[in-house]
Amino acid sequence: xxxxxxxxxxxxxxxxxxxEVVDTPLxxxxxSDEFIVEITTKRFEYTYEAMWKAVKEFLRNRGLECNSPKSxxxxxxxxxxxxxxxxxxxxxxxxxxxxxxHVYDESQAKEIYNRIKELDILKTFxxxxxxxxx
Numbered sequence: 001x002x003x004x005x006x007x008x009x010x011x012x013x014x015x016x017x018x019x020e021v022v023d024t025p026l027x028x029x030x031x032s033d034e035f036i037v038e039i040t041t042k043r044f045e046y047t048y049e050a051m052w053k054a055v056k057e058f059l060r061n062r063g064l065e066c067n068s069p070k071s072x073x074x075x076x077x078x079x080x081x082x083x084x085x086x087x088x089x090x091x092x093x094x095x096x097x098x099x100x101x102h103v104y105d106e107s108q109a110k111e112i113y114n115r116i117k118e119l120d121i122l123k124t125f126x127x128x129x130x131x132x133x134x
Contacts, residue, residue, distance in 0.1 A: 001061060003057050003060075004054065004057035004058055004060075004061050007050070007053045007054040007056075007057045008054045008057075008058075008132060008133075010050045010053070010054070011047070011050040011051050011053075011054040011129065011132075012129070013050075014043070014046050014047040014049075014050040014051075015047055015050075015051075015125050015126070015129055017043050017046075017047070018040075018043040018044060018046075018047040018122065018125065019122055021036070021039055021040050021043050022040065022116075022117075022121075022122050023122070033110075034106060036113075037106070037109050037110050037113040038109065040113055040116060041100055041103075041109055041112055041113055041116070044096070044097075044100070044112075044116055044121060045097060045100055045101075047125060048069075048093055048097045049097075051125060051128055051129075052069040052072055052073075054132055055069075055072045055073070055076060055128065055132065056072050058081075058132045059072060059075050059076070059079070062079065064079075069090075069094050069097075070091060070094055073087055073090040073091065073094075074087065076090075076128070076131070081128075081131040081132070081134065082127060082128060082131055086124055086127050086128070089119055089120075089121070089124045090124060090128075092115075092119060093119070093121060093124065096112055096115055096116065099112060100112050
């Protein structure tokens with residue numbers, strides 16, 4: 001349980017920072033689009049990693065083993081912690097995160113940034129966050 005608590009706390013901190021950048025409309029008045037894209041995608045990546053590691057520990061505490069984000073998210077669905085819509089978004093997040101690791105130009109980063117906004121990733125992170133505490 002202690003390992004879960006530590007990973008959940010990391011997820012909590014990462015989520016707070018991600019929310020800060022996504023929910024602060026004034027950022028666009030202060031910073032360039034390029035900077036906002038970069039910080040948002042980096043915070044997405046960090047929050048995603050913290051989330052799936054917390055999910056893995058949550059499931060381990062329930063006696064379930066999963067070795068990849070996708071398998072962990074499918075187990076969350078089976079356990080009734082999330083619904084199919086959230087699991088679908090999580091699957092898309094896996095692809096975004098994997099794509100993000102290999103992004104080397106601004107236009108690709110902007111595409112990922114737009115997808116993060118379109119999918120309402122913040123909402124999905126929050127649903128998982130609450131589900132892990134239930």
